[in-house]
Amino acid sequence: MEDFLAARLQMAFSLGFHIVFSCIGMVMPFFMCTAHYFWLKRKDPVYLDVTKAWSKGVAIFFATGAVSGTVLSFELGLLWPRFMEHAGPIFGMPFSLEGTAFFIEAIALGFYLYGWNKFHPWFHWFTGVIVGVSGLLSGILVVAANAWMNSPAGFDFIDGQYLNIDPVKAMFNDAWFSQALHMCIAAFVSTGFAVAGVHALMILKGKNVLFHRKAFQIAAIFATIAACLQPISGDISAKDVAGRQPAKLAAMEAHFHTEKGAPLIIGGIPDVENKTVKYAIKIPKALSFMATGDFNGEVKGLDSIPVEDHPPVAITHYAFQLMVGLGMLMLGLALIYFYALVKKKHWLDSKWLLRLFVIATPMGYIALEAGWTVTEVGRQPWIIHGVMRTADAVTPMPGIAYSFYLFTAVYISLAVIVSVLLYRQITMVGKLYDSSSQTNNS
Amino acid sequence: MVYVVIVFLWTAILLYILLGGADFGAGIMELFTSKKNRHRTRRNMYEAIGPVWEANHMWLIIVIVILFVGFPKIYTTVSVYLHIPLVCMLLGIIARGTAFVFRNYDAVKDGMQKVYTPIFVISSVVTPFFLGIIAASSVSGQIDLQAADFVSAYIFSWLNWFSLSVGLFTVTICAYLATIFIIGETTHPDDRALFIRKARRVIFVVMGAGALVFMAAYAENIPLLDWIFSDYPGVIALILATISLILTFIELNKGHAIILRFFAGFQVSMILFAATYSHFPDIVLLKGGENLSLLTHQGQYKTIAGLGWALLIGSVFILPALFYLIYSFRTKKSEQHD
Ligand code: HDD
Numbered sequence: 042m043e044d045f046l047a048a049r050l051q052m053a054f055s056l057g058f059h060i061v062f063s064c065i066g067m068v069m070p071f072f073m074c075t076a077h078y079f080w081l082k083r084k085d086p087v088y089l090d091v092t093k094a095w096s097k098g099v100a101i102f103f104a105t106g107a108v109s110g111t112v113l114s115f116e117l118g119l120l121w122p123r124f125m126e127h128a129g130p131i132f133g134m135p136f137s138l139e140g141t142a143f144f145i146e147a148i149a150l151g152f153y154l155y156g157w158n159k160f161h162p163w164f165h166w167f168t169g170v171i172v173g174v175s176g177l178l179s180g181i182l183v184v185a186a187n188a189w190m191n192s193p194a195g196f197d198f199i200d201g202q203y204l205n206i207d208p209v210k211a212m213f214n215d216a217w218f219s220q221a222l223h224m225c226i227a228a229f230v231s232t233g234f235a236v237a238g239v240h241a242l243m244i245l246k247g248k249n250v251l252f253h254r255k256a257f258q259i260a261a262i263f264a265t266i267a268a269c270l271q272p273i274s275g276d277i278s279a280k281d282v283a284g285r286q287p288a289k290l291a292a293m294e295a296h297f298h299t300e301k302g303a304p305l306i307i308g309g310i311p312d313v314e315n316k317t318v319k320y321a322i323k324i325p326k327a328l329s330f331m332a333t334g335d336f337n338g339e340v341k342g343l344d345s346i347p348v349e350d351h352p353p354v355a356i357t358h359y360a361f362q363l364m365v366g367l368g369m370l371m372l373g374l375a376l377i378y379f380y381a382l383v384k385k386k387h388w389l390d391s392k393w394l395l396r397l398f399v400i401a402t403p404m405g406y407i408a409l410e411a412g413w414t415v416t417e418v419g420r421q422p423w424i425i426h427g428v429m430r431t432a433d434a435v436t437p438m439p440g441i442a443y444s445f446y447l448f449t450a451v452y453i454s455l456a457v458i459v460s461v462l463l464y465r466q467i468t469m470v471g472k473l474y475d476s477s478s479q480t481n482n483s
Numbered sequence: 484m485v486y487v488v489i490v491f492l493w494t495a496i497l498l499y500i501l502l503g504g505a506d507f508g509a510g511i512m513e514l515f516t517s518k519k520n521r522h523r524t525r526r527n528m529y530e531a532i533g534p535v536w537e538a539n540h541m542w543l544i545i546v547i548v549i550l551f552v553g554f555p556k557i558y559t560t561v562s563v564y565l566h567i568p569l570v571c572m573l574l575g576i577i578a579r580g581t582a583f584v585f586r587n588y589d590a591v592k593d594g595m596q597k598v599y600t601p602i603f604v605i606s607s608v609v610t611p612f613f614l615g616i617i618a619a620s621s622v623s624g625q626i627d628l629q630a631a632d633f634v635s636a637y638i639f640s641w642l643n644w645f646s647l648s649v650g651l652f653t654v655t656i657c658a659y660l661a662t663i664f665i666i667g668e669t670t671h672p673d674d675r676a677l678f679i680r681k682a683r684r685v686i687f688v689v690m691g692a693g694a695l696v697f698m699a700a701y702a703e704n705i706p707l708l709d710w711i712f713s714d715y716p717g718v719i720a721l722i723l724a725t726i727s728l729i730l731t732f733i734e735l736n737k738g739h740a741i742i743l744r745f746f747a748g749f750q751v752s753m754i755l756f757a758a759t760y761s762h763f764p765d766i767v768l769l770k771g772g773e774n775l776s777l778l779t780h781q782g783q784y785k786t787i788a789g790l791g792w793a794l795l796i797g798s799v800f801i802l803p804a805l806f807y808l809i810y811s812f813r814t815k816k817s818e819q820h821d
Pocket residue numbers: 191216219220221223224226227228230231271272274275276278279280282364365366367368369371405406408409410411412413414415416
C-alpha cells in the first residue's frame with residue numbers, strides 16, 4: 042500500500058474510532074445526570090440504579106475516549122508533520138483550551154465516580170453536570186480546529202509563509218459555528234438512538250423491564266428532540282458549505298454543471314467521466330433553494346473548479362446521501378414518538394414502536410461517520426482548504442502501511458473488547474444494578 | 484510569555500513523571516511481586532490511585548499540545564525521526580489505559596481478568612521504557628536530518644546504548660516512586676513492612692540503572708558528565724538528589740509517609756533539572772551539532788501569548804479543583820477508616 046494512502050486511512054480510522062467514544066463521553070453524562078436528578082427528586086430507586094449503571098458506562102467510555110484521543114494528538118505529528126509545523130501555531134488555540142476542558146472533565150469524573158455518599162447529594166450531582174458540560178465544550182473546541190481546516194483564517198499566507206498569526210481569529214473562523222452546532226446535535230442523536238435502542242431491545246426481551254423503561258425514556262427524549270433539530274442545523278451547514286467550499290458542495294450533490302435553479306439529486310450513481318448521475322431522483326430547483334435560499338439561485342458545479350482541485354465525488358456523494366437519508370428516517374421516528382407521547386399514550390407500550398427504536402440503534406452512528414466522511418473527503422485534495430495540499434503534508438517516513446495495519450488491528454481488538462464489556466454490563470443489569478428485580482427474585 | 488509556557492512545559496513533564504510514573508510503577512511492581520502478595524499490592528495501590536487516575540495522563544497531553552502549538556518545529560522533528568519509539572509508547576499507553584479500566588469495571592470478574600492483568604503489567608513496563616528512550620534520544624545527538632537511508636534516519640536515531648539505558652532507568656524510577664507512594668497508603672503494619680523491604684531493594688536497582696546510564700553515555704561518546712558538571716546548578720541538583728536518596732533510605736523504617744514522598748519527588752525533580760538545565764534552552768540536539776531551541780524555535784508572538792494565557796487561565800480552574808479532589812479523598816478516606 043502506498044504510504045500516503047496508508048496515512049490517510051490510518052488517520053480516518055483513528056478519528057472514526059475516537060469520535061464514537063467522544064460522543065458517548067459528551068452525551069452520556071447528561072443522560073446520567075437526568076436519571077440522577079429524578080432519583081434525587083422522586084427518590085425512586087430505579088432511577089438510582091439507572092444512574093449507577095450508566096456511570097459505569099461513562100467510565101469505560103471515558104477511558105477509551107481519552108486513550109484514543111491521546112493517540113490522535115501524537116498521530117497529527119506522526120502522520121502529518123508538514124501540516125502541523127505550520128498549522129499548529131495557528132489552530133492551536135482551541136487545542137490548548139481543550140486541554141483545560143478535558144482536565145476539568147477528568148477531575149469532575151473523579152469526583153462523580155468515587156463521590157457517592159461522600160459529598161452533599163446535589164454537589165455530587167453537580168459534578169456530573171460538569172462532566173457533561175466540559176465534555177461538550179471540548180467537542181466544540183476540537184471541531185473549531187477542524188473547521189479552521191475547512192475555512193482557514195487568522196493568518197496571512199504570503200509566498201508560502203504563514204505570517205501575522207492570530208490564533209483567536211483562527212478559532213472563530215467562518216465554519217466553526219455551523220460545524221460545532223451540527224456536531225453537538227449529532228452527538229445527542231447518535232448516542233441517544235444507540236442507548237434507546239439497546240434499552241428497547243431489553244424491554245422487548247422482558248428483562249428488568251422497569252429499569253429499562255426508565256432508561257429508554259430518558260434516552261429517547263433526548264434523541265428525538267435532537268433528531269428534529271438536526272435537519273435544521275444541517276441546512277445551515279449546507280448553506281455555509283455552499284459559500285465557502287463550492288467544490289465540496291458540488292461533490293456532495295454530484296453537481297457537475299454550474300446552473301441556476303439547480304435540481305436536488307437524490308440517490309443515483311455519479312459518473313465522473315461523463316459528468317452525469319445515473320438513476321437519480323431529481324427535485325427541480327431544490328438544490329438552489331437549499332444552498333442559496335432562492336429557487337433560482339446559481340449553484341457552482343464541478344466544472345467551475347480546476348480538475349486537480351476536485352474532491353472524490355462518488356464517496357462524498359454517497360456519504361452525504363447516507364447521512365441525510367438516515368437523518369430523515371430518524372426524524373420520522375422522532376415525530377411518531379412525539380405523536381405517541383401527546384396523543385396515543387398506548388403506542389408507547391406497543392411492540393412495534395420499540396422495534397422501530399431497536400432498528401434505529403446504529404443509525405445515528407452511521408450518519409455520524411458518514412457526515413465526517415463528507416466533511417473530510419469533501420475537503421480533499423486540501424488539508425488546509427486552498428492553502429496546503431494533503432499530499433504535501435504527509436510524513437517522509439516510509440513504511441506507514443505497517444503502522445496502519447498495526448493500528449487497525451489494535452482498534453479492531455479494542456472495539457471487540459469494548460463491545461464484550463458493554464454486553465456484559467447490559468446482561469448483568471439484573472444482578473448488579475436493578476434493586477427492584479433483586480428483591481423480587483431472591 | 485515564552486518563559487511562562489516553558490515553566491508549564493517543564494512542570495507538566497515533571498508531574499507526568501511523578502504521578503504518571505507512580506502509576507506505571509504500580510504495574511511494574513505487580514510484575515516483581517510474588518503471587519502471594521500480589522493481591523495486597525494491587526488493593527493498596529488502587530485505593531490510592533483510583534480517583535486521580537483519570538487525570539494522570541492529562542499531563543502528557545498538555546506536554547504534546549504545548550509542543551505542537553508553541554514549538555511546532557520541535558514537535559514535528561521529534562515525531563518524524565522518533566516515529567518508531569513514539570508508536571511503541573502509544574501502543575503501551577493504549578494497552579495500559581484500556582486494560583486498567585477493563586479490569587476494574589468489567590461487570591463479570593472471570594477468566595478475562597487473566598487477560599487484562601498481563602497486558603496491564605507488560606504495558607506498564609513498555610510505556611516508561613520508550614518514554615525514557617524518546618527523552619534520551621532527543622538529547623543524544625543521533626537525530627540526523629541529512630540521513631539518506633531508512634536505518635540511519637529512523638532506527639539509529641533512537642537505537643543506541645545510551646537511550647536504552649535511560650529507558651531502563653526510567654522504568655526503575657517509576658517502580659521506586661510507586662513503592663514509596665504505596666508505603667503511605669498501607670493501613671496494615673504487615674503491608675507496610677513488605678513495601679519498606681521492597682523500597683530498599685528498588686533503591687539499589689535505581690542506583691545500578693543510574694550507573695549504567697553513565698557507562699552507556701561514556702561508551703556512546705555522549706558528554707553526560709560534562710553537561711552535568713559544567714555548571715553549578717547541575718552539580719548541586721545532582722548532589723541534592725543523591726542526598727535525598729540516602730535520606731530516603733535511612734528514613735524508610737520510621738519515616739513519615741509525607742516526608743518520604745517529598746524526598747522521592749524532590750529527588751526526581753532534581754534529576755530532571757540536572758538533565759535539562761545544562762543545555763537549556765535547547766531541547767533537541769541533532770547530529771552535526773545543530774540544536775532545536777525553545778527560544779529560537781518558538782512560535783510567533785501572538786501564538787505564544789495565547790498559549791500562555793490559555794495555560795494560566797486553565798490552571799486557575801484546574802489546580803484548585805485537582806487539589807480539592809485529592810484533599811477530599813484523603814480526608815474522606817480517613818473518616819471512613821476511623
Ligand atoms: C447523527 C448524525 C447526523 C445526521 C442525522 C445528520 N448529520 Fe450532517 N453531519 C454530521 C452528522 C449528522 C457530522 C458527523 O457531525 C458532521 C461532520 C462535520 C460536522 O460538522 O458535522 C456533518 C456534516 C454535515 C455537512 C457538512 C458540513 C461541513 O463540511 O462543514 C452538511 C452540509 C450536513 N451535515 C447536512 C446535513 C443535513 C442536511 C442533514 C439532514 C438530515 C444531516 N446533515 C443529518
